[in-house]
Amino acid sequence: MSAILVLLALLAVSTLASRKGAAAFVVTIITTPLLLGIGFLLSARGLAFLPQTTADALLPAIRVGAAWLAVLVGLRAARPRFTARGVRRTAGTLVVCIVTWGALTGGVFGVLLLLDVLGGSHAADSSHLTALGAALLLGGIVTGSGYQAGDEGHEEPMHAHFVVFLSRHDEITGAVAILVAIVLWPLDAPVYGDSWLAPAVILGLALTMTVANLLIGGVNQDSTANARIALLGQSVFASGLATAMGLPDAAIAFFFGAFLAFTPQAMLQLERGLLATERPVRMAVLALVGAHLGFTWEAVAIGVSLALLRLGVKMLLRPAVGGNGAAFPLHSFLSSSGLAIPFAVSFAMTRPGGLSESFVLTAVCVAVSVSDLITFALWRRPPAPDVDVAVLPDAPAPGQGVAA
Amino acid sequence: MxxxxxxxxxxxxxxxxxxxxxxxxxxxxxxxxxxxxxxxxxxxxxxxxxxxxxxxxxxxxxxxxxxxxxxxxxxxxxxxxxxxxxxxxxxDDVEDLKLINTLALALIALQAGAELTLPMLRRSLRSLMWASVGHAVIITLGMTALFALLSPYMPFLDGLALPAVLAVGLLWGAMAVSKAPADTLAILGETGAKGPLAEHALGVVVLLDVVVLILFAVALMFAKAALNPEAALSLHVFADLGQELVVSVAAGTTFGLVIAAYFWAVGKEKLLFTVGAAYGITAFCAYFHYDTLLVFVVAGFVVMNLTKFGHDLVETTESAGAAVMVVFFATAGAQLNIGALKTYGFIALGLAFGRIGLTFLASRLGHRLAKDPPSVRKFAFTSFISQAGVTIGLGTIAANQLGEVGGEIAVLVIAVIGINEMIGPVAFKIGLAKGLKLENELDQIHELPDEQDPAMTPPPPDVAALVDEALADFTYETKQHDDRVEVYVLMDDDDKVDGNFLIRHAGEAGWSMHLRSQLFKPAAHRVVLIPERGMLKVVQRIGELEVGDQELDDAFIIDAKSEASPFIRSLKTPLLALSPFTLRVEIESRRFLVAADDLPDDEALRTALIASAELWKQLVRKPPAKGPEGKKDQTPPPPVEPAPGHDG
CATH class of the missing domain: 1.10.246 (Serum Albumin; Chain A, Domain 1)
Structure with a gap:
């Protein structure tokens, strides 16, 4: 049967799965592993409902969705409200993120060497791959934690707020890590000719799209629908151009979103409407990505190792966040990444073999899923009553969740 | 504030x-x-x-x-x-966008079906029938003759006997009957036009797309027989066609009920479900050789007319359709082979303008027989010029089944569509504007009392005097923004700005006219307060659901007849109408629209002002006392919770 019918099945099952079954609380947190699992089960490597050719035919949908998600993540990550924090806390959080990245990069590389996945080759390509794989895991995200922390009311606002706060630093650090990785380990494409050229092109293209968006006047002088269409078009255009150049398209989309966040206040108004698109897009992307996963024991081992390594490093570095950081709940550091999978998709698309043969994509998906499941396990514990945390200046009032 | x-x-x-x-x-x-x-x-x-x-x-x-x-x-x-x-x-890149065009066609057809309401069909049945018959007969026969006349200039017909040329001409005539529902919906959506002309255009376009299937199937049968003498005429085609149509209607009904069932049972992620359903139903139709367009139109019709989720479906398809429409039409443009215009320029021009002339003739004749209103008689033909996806699809079928001749026909189809698409949308927009103007003029004449001079128009209300009267208990300042908008800033006892009223004539706003004609036909004396943000969406839901639903807890509906106070009392009352005046009010960061329905302009304004002032009092000032001796309750109102949202 055609690809379209399978897409229907994927979407229908995903939709229902996210709403029915166990309590919505549980399902919401484990949405990522759930949808990835559904996609995998339907795929040729699972129950074989979805032929590989059909899965490949749906690649454009994955790419458009991933680019859109990256824009939304960028838009959130750089919003001034969430970056203007105390210097100490911000610096501490960034240190945690950077050290975690370093640890993960080193850890991944070490694991790969131990497992001999690199085949004795330390070529730039492999190094690039491992560095990226580690960087991808940095992205903390709100999609799993934020939903139930903010809207579902399962968490104290203070904690929910910190999940958001920490994850945004993770996202920014992860995106910058991509740029660093590109400089250190350039690919074999013309745009990598000069070591700083590729990052400059990424930032320049994102900046151009931001200026173009302002010129189109999407926010103040246009209807929301037209503004959204223009924004979607710019994201997809920039991503398409990036892919054609061999650049990670999710990076451009992320920075585009981040730059947009600094445009006039009205942008925030637009953002409210935009965020509503995230959930359906994310669900569809996850289910479709799941259909491309090829589990190998190496990928699973590395994914699990990375998740545990990330947990360990962040546990050790909790006090660096500032204040009484050690009292922050552990799950604040664990939320899985909304940026990780779009980045992994973006990275895999530029490699020979595409998504279906991507070691990185599978490892990242495993790691994200493991992180989500650990978060779920930890989150169900009631928060400690003696948590003593100074309320941040613009922390949401009780009962208001983390809504912007 | x-x-x-x-x-x-x-x-x-x-x-x-x-x-x-x-x-x-x-x-x-x-x-x-x-x-x-x-x-x-x-x-x-x-x-x-x-x-x-x-x-x-x-x-x-x-x-x-x-x-x-x-x-x-x-x-x-x-x-x-x-x-x-x-x-x-x-x-190839354009071909790869097929996935999006599939979605676009599905959404367009769903929306077209949902726009066909039973009352509208009852009103327009006679008109639709005559128009369809007129188009089917006159355009088919006329274009067949024109095609035969121009056949000497078509090299790919060289060597064909006259019967074969006529058979191919008949095929061309059948294709010429097809219209462009997507164009019609896009123009109607852009202009927000309602009324007899808009209803007629949409109804005929949808109906003719069913008629054209029958015409095309018959014509294709003759063309195949004429071009291939070994092929025999078979009446099985009628049985197959009848079966296809009946089964398509049945499938459309089923899918419509499925969509409604999802909206009822789950009610969330409607967009995701609709997109998935669009692809799934398309695949289903392709697999079983059903007519996709008909299935979606029937599904939309069923959801609108047999369930209470019609407005939900329209809202969902519109929210998904905006971006999809841009891609759909831009892709259609990218597929237009300008080279075909070069090759068949003269022929294509002749066929295109011949079709326009016949369309005009068929429309006028049909409208005369149906005794349509003047706006329809004069301007409806402009909506039937465009041709797009359906015609391209028919051309592709011809190319697949008629060999070399069919291939050239498909190229010629593209060239003619190019011309029609340049002229059709523009003509329809102009015709629509003129038709609506004519309808408005006639409406005004009909509404005037017999003894009143039609040239006389009622004087505009004295806004300043009405404001003085309505806001007598308040301190306020007036700011003149421009000719149409005035802002009244309410002050509390400490001269602190607490809110303001922004007044404008609703007739100036396209959405308001749309809402009035589409959603709130039953008239009653009521005042409506709804949150300004996302107002269209909320208003539509109010039309279907009851206020008090979780998503509408900020909405207020007030009966104007009972005076303004106490006015926030009927949260379960269905929304009935929108006013010639709407007031946008901002109080403590909450925004509302205030409207009074079906009253004379000055009454509507006064009622809306009083209601707004009362709302302001309820939300900002001290609420009325509940205790003995009329003592005022000093407890401030609870803080207004922001709309739920999440940051992630």
Whole structure:
């Protein structure tokens, strides 16, 4: 049967799965592993409902969705409200993120060497791959934690707020890590000719799209629908151009979103409407990505190792966040990444073999899923009553969740 | 709190210039990237999709500047950037966007079906029937004759006997009957037009797309027999066609009920479900050889007329359809082979203008027989000029089944569609404007009492006096914004600004006219307060659900007859109408619309003002006392919770 019918099945099952079954609380947190699992089960490597050719035919949908998600993540990550924090806390959080990245990069590389996945080759390509794989895991995200922390009311606002706060630093650090990785380990494409050229092109293209968006006047002088269409078009255009150049398209989309966040206040108004698109897009992307996963024991081992390594490093570095950081709940550091999978998709698309043969994509998906499941396990514990945390200046009032 | 000043009226020239500047920036990147050799000639389907979305949006703005339909801008962008002119992307890239066009067609057909309501069909049945018969007979026969007349100039018909030429001509005539539902819906959506002309246009276009299936099947049977003497005429085609139509209607009904069942049972992620359903039903139809368009139209019709989820479906398809429409029309433009116009320029012009003439003739005759209103008689034909996806599809079938002749027919179809798409949308927009103007003029004449001079118009209400009367208990200042808008800033006892009223005539706003005609026909004396943000969406839901639903807890509905106070009392009352006046009120960061229905203008304004002032008192000032001796309750009202949302 055609690809379209399978897409229907994927979407229908995903939709229902996210709403029915166990309590919505549980399902919401484990949405990522759930949808990835559904996609995998339907795929040729699972129950074989979805032929590989059909899965490949749906690649454009994955790419458009991933680019859109990256824009939304960028838009959130750089919003001034969430970056203007105390210097100490911000610096501490960034240190945690950077050290975690370093640890993960080193850890991944070490694991790969131990497992001999690199085949004795330390070529730039492999190094690039491992560095990226580690960087991808940095992205903390709100999609799993934020939903139930903010809207579902399962968490104290203070904690929910910190999940958001920490994850945004993770996202920014992860995106910058991509740029660093590109400089250190350039690919074999013309745009990598000069070591700083590729990052400059990424930032320049994102900046151009931001200026173009302002010129189109999407926010103040246009209807929301037209503004959204223009924004979607710019994201997809920039991503398409990036892919054609061999650049990670999710990076451009992320920075585009981040730059947009600094445009006039009205942008925030637009953002409210935009965020509503995230959930359906994310669900569809996850289910479709799941259909491309090829589990190998190496990928699973590395994914699990990375998740545990990330947990360990962040546990050790909790006090660096500032204040009484050690009292922050552990799950604040664990939320899985909304940026990780779009980045992994973006990275895999530029490699020979595409998504279906991507070691990185599978490892990242495993790691994200493991992180989500650990978060779920930890989150169900009631928060400690003696948590003593100074309320941040613009922390949401009780009962208001983390809504912007 | 001071409300932000309303944005100035759109300066279309400025918007168009800014859009072009943005396009210039993007184009500069293309030039740089290609000159530096960082990319190959094209960037693939994703690049094409993004470019068409951005450039299509800008093209729509530029078209709007020239007062052309936006879809003309989308089409132009597609033609210019497509593989046959600038070749910014390749034909294969356009083919890869098929997935999106599938979705577009599904959403268009669903929406078209949902626009066909039973009351409308009852009103227009006679008109629709005559128009359909007129078009089917006159255009089919007329175009057959014209095709035969022009056949000496068509090299691919050389050597064919006259019966064969006539058979191919009949096929062409059948295809000429087809219209463009997508164009019709897009123009109606852009203009927000309602009324007899709009209803007639949509009804006929949808109906003729069913009729054309029958005509085309019959004509194709004759053409195949004429071009291939070994093939025999078979009446099985009628049985197959009948079966296909009946089964398609049945399938459409089933799918409509399935969609409604999902909306009822789950009610969330409607967009995701609708998109999935669109693809799934398309695949289903392809697999079982059902008529996709008919299935979706019937499904939309069923949801609208047999369930209470019609407005939900329209809302969902509209929210998903905006971006999809841009891509759909831009892609259609990119597929138009300008080379075909070069090859068959003269023939295509003759056939296109011949079709327009016959369309005019068929429309006038049908309307005369149906005794349609003047606006329909004069201007309805403009809605039938466009041709797009359906016709291309028929041309493709002809190409597949009629060999070399069919292939050339398909090329000729593209050339004629190119001309029709240049003329059709523009003509329809102009015709619609003139038709609506005529309808309004006639309405005004009909509404005047017999003894009143039709040339006399009622004097405008004295806004200042009404404000004085309605806000007698308040301190306020007046700010004149422009000719149409006045802002009244309410002050509390400490001269602190607590809220303001922004008043405008609702007739000036396109959405308001749309709402009045579409949603709130039953008239009653009521005042309505709804949150301003997302007002269209909320209003539509109020029409279906009851206020008090979780998502509508900020809505207020007030009975104007009972005076303003106590007025927040009927939260379960269905919304009935919208006023000739709407007031936008901002109080403590909460925004409301206030409207009083079906009252004379000054009464409507006064009622809305009183209601707003009362609302302001309820939300900001001390609430009325509940204790003994009328003692005021000093407890401030609870803080207003922001709308639920999440940051992630």
């Amino acid at each position: 001071n409300a932000p000043a309303p944005p100035p009226p759109q300066n279309r020239l400025l918007v168009a210039l800014r859009g072009l500047a943005a396009l210039g920036l993007i184009a500069a990147w293309l030039v740089v990237v290609r000159r530096q050799g960082w990319v190959e000639a094209t960037g693939g389907a994703m690049f094409a999709l993004g470019f068409l979305l951005v450039a299509g949006t800008i093209g729509g703005k530029v078209a709007a500047f020239f007062r052309l339909p936006q879809l003309t801008g989308y089409l132009a962008v597609g033609v210019i950037s497509g593989p046959y002119v600038l070749a910014l992307f390749e034909k």
